[in-house]
Amino acid sequence: MPSTYTPIATTTLGSAGTVTFSSIPATYTDLIVIVNGKATGNGQLSMRINGGTSLYSTTSLTANGSSAGSTRETAATYLQFGYYGYFDASNQAMAIAHIMNYANTTTFKTILATERNSATGVDASVGLWRSTSAINSVEVYASGANLAAGTVVSLYGVKSA
Amino acid sequence: MLNTLAGIIASSGGAAAGGDYESIATVTVGAGGSGGITFSSIPSTYQHLQIRAFARTNSPTNGENTKIYVNGSSASTNYAWHVLRGNGASTAAAGGGGNYIIANVGTTNVTSTFSAMIIDVLDYANTNKNKTIRNLYGFDSNGAGYVGINSVLVPTTSAISQIDIFMDYNFTQYSSFALYGIKG
Numbered sequence: 001m002p003s004t005y006t007p008i009a010t011t012t013l014g015s016a017g018t019v020t021f022s023s024i025p026a027t028y029t030d031l032i033v034i035v036n037g038k039a040t041g042n043g044q045l046s047m048r049i050n051g052g053t054s055l056y057s058t059t060s061l062t063a064n065g066s067s068a069g070s071t072r073e074t075a076a077t078y079l080q081f082g083y084y085g086y087f088d089a090s091n092q093a094m095a096i097a098h099i100m101n102y103a104n105t106t107t108f109k110t111i112l113a114t115e116r117n118s119a120t121g122v123d124a125s126v127g128l129w130r131s132t133s134a135i136n137s138v139e140v141y142a143s144g145a146n147l148a149a150g151t152v153v154s155l156y157g158v159k160s161a
Numbered sequence: 162m163l164n165t166l167a168g169i170i171a172s173s174g175g176a177a178a179g180g181d182y183e184s185i186a187t188v189t190v191g192a193g194g195s196g197g198i199t200f201s202s203i204p205s206t207y208q209h210l211q212i213r214a215f216a217r218t219n220s221p222t223n224g225e226n227t228k229i230y231v232n233g234s235s236a237s238t239n240y241a242w243h244v245l246r247g248n249g250a251s252t253a254a255a256g257g258g259g260n261y262i263i264a265n266v267g268t269t270n271v272t273s274t275f276s277a278m279i280i281d282v283l284d285y286a287n288t289n290k291n292k293t294i295r296n297l298y299g300f301d302s303n304g305a306g307y308v309g310i311n312s313v314l315v316p317t318t319s320a321i322s323q324i325d326i327f328m329d330y331n332f333t334q335y336s337s338f339a340l341y342g343i344k345g
Contacts, residue, residue: 005182059306061247070247074304100277101215106335110277112299126299126308160339161184
């Protein structure tokens, strides 16, 4: 059987900022982004695709240890995943985003993501990018804040048989 | 600060690290649509299975349930499931007997929108345990959508060698289901 779940790139931030994976090869079926670290302020896992600033929406399921809720962002300028499980300056948080069928040029793109911060909450989210363009660039950041120095962001490719 | 990683990607060459996560089979639905897909003769050489699905249905409403059989068994009353989901405004939890994996696939009236499912079949080849299936799923159509997590109990100690995923409507063209094996 063909081996897959291939590491494409990893960066460890030397200073606060965002991470952009560009020139992503179109040779996989799905992409997986894993973020482990902190932010300079409170901010959810967020993404922009191919540098675009429109055509995004998300639906999230969120819980903080005492209550659960669901949120939605429509006609958004970026993908914002989750609510309570945000990155912050105090606690190590992590998020995993699955960018499904990213290279196809027939359908819109769907992204499944989970985000968790043991001190604040946990989220499951789905995002939509309303474009049939193949994805070749993904910017990863925390909404309203920068990812903190030391945060590790990795990109993997999964290829189906 | 913006860290552009084009150079890193180019220099890494995308080399595979290893053989612990392998593609077994993929089914892509053609122009005629399909009421279900089957993975059969699944080798027992992995620790876990994962199905990564990108799917859409011709159901007239959002939220159509997707279902799963193992080993060809349609005795749905023997399965059990639970789900926690959100629709953008509120949450809901449900459970019962039956073989749902609760996909809530996007409908044909939401152009080009597909749902996603990541289904894990844990310890599928173990003959001492009943089997647990878990699923992260969702779809969003810029104003409607669902996201949720759920589990299905398959009350059999038999190794799983076949998985059927189906629904009461059809999966439409370009829906795809990819089966992977994860080594222990």
